[in-house]
Amino acid sequence: MTPVLEARNLVRDYHVAGSLFGGGRTVHAVRDISFTLERGKTLAIVGESGSGKSTLARILTLIDRQTSGDLLIDGQTIDIGNGRIGAQLRRKVQIVFQNPYGSLNPRQKIGEVLMEPLKLNTDMPASERRQRAQEMLVKVGLGPEHFNRYPHMFSGGQRQRIAIARAIILNPDLLVLDEPVSALDLSVQAQILNLLADLQEEYNLTYVFISHDLSVVRYIADEVMVMYLGEAVEYGSREQVFAAPSHDYTKSLFAATPRADVDSIKARLARKAAELQT
Ligand code: ADP
Ligand code: MG
Numbered sequence: 001m002t003p004v005l006e007a008r009n010l011v012r013d014y015h016v017a018g019s020l021f022g023g024g025r026t027v028h029a030v031r032d033i034s035f036t037l038e039r040g041k042t043l044a045i046v047g048e049s050g051s052g053k054s055t056l057a058r059i060l061t062l063i064d065r066q067t068s069g070d071l072l073i074d075g076q077t078i079d080i081g082n083g084r085i086g087a088q089l090r091r092k093v094q095i096v097f098q099n100p101y102g103s104l105n106p107r108q109k110i111g112e113v114l115m116e117p118l119k120l121n122t123d124m125p126a127s128e129r130r131q132r133a134q135e136m137l138v139k140v141g142l143g144p145e146h147f148n149r150y151p152h153m154f155s156g157g158q159r160q161r162i163a164i165a166r167a168i169i170l171n172p173d174l175l176v177l178d179e180p181v182s183a184l185d186l187s188v189q190a191q192i193l194n195l196l197a198d199l200q201e202e203y204n205l206t207y208v209f210i211s212h213d214l215s216v217v218r219y220i221a222d223e224v225m226v227m228y229l230g231e232a233v234e235y236g237s238r239e240q241v242f243a244a245p246s247h248d249y250t251k252s253l254f255a256a257t258p259r260a261d262v263d264s265i266k267a268r269l270a271r272k273a274a275e276l277q278t
Helices: 053-060 087-091 110-121 126-138 156-168 188-201 212-222 238-243 248-255 259-277
Strands: 004-014 025-037 042-046 067-074 093-096 175-179 206-211 224-228 231-237
Touching: 004 053, 004 110, 004 259, 025 053, 025 067, 025 224, 025 231, 042 188, 042 212, 053 206, 087 093, 087 110, 093 156, 110 126, 110 156, 156 188, 156 224, 156 248, 188 212, 224 238, 224 248, 231 238, 231 248
Parallel strands: 042 206, 042 224, 093 175, 175 206
Antiparallel strands: 004 025, 004 067, 224 231
């Protein structure tokens, strides 16, 4: 089967200008990253701040262009060049950021937020757009009554639900989630993780899930990549990486993760599963 996403030796350098007195330099934000990701699977990318995760996310979602290396989506080499990306491709990959408030226009009602991608990328008539947006609200655990409300009227968790609804409204193949639960309370994190798991199952979505939190990664990942200073220092199945971290950085990362977080998320997920069965 053709992987949904393939990265071949991706590199991204930033040239940072110096001062009047010289001293410009190059930041190697992403160094030689390769992986393949099959449909319906989740690749978790872990690493501390500054390790290049968001830079990689921007390349994978066609927001930024790599310095070298190849990006393939559904087996096709993608070069965003300097031009605009076609609607067809735009629909395939979507991104969800850590802070949904930053990406929601405070003056735009939630219904409009959700209908906008449909307006820009499809020829759906207005009545259908409205219906689809209302359906998506329900899908992410909100209701049609939220349609005419503004972003400030929602909690952080609800805003992340809105961002997720907006990201999947065009039926993408791939969702890149850049620290989607990092700003949320632990109990809300678990709810959002559950929602993402449900949506993945229902739509056979492929996720790249970025996090600095191993307790979260443990729950959602099929495969794990650990980034350190722009490099993949670890890449394998979740079982492999968690059972036998090979790199010193990963070992220290694992040692620093409080066990309690893992147990509390595990307990919540188990409770939810039990609820669904009764
Ligand atoms: P992470 O998401 O893991 O915290 P980033 O991808 O944001 O890491 O950053 C990786 C490195 O690239 C950092 O050293 C950061 O300062 C640098 N960087 C990111 N974006 C830019 C930019 N637009 N210009 C210059 N340097 C950048
Ligand atoms: Mg980041």
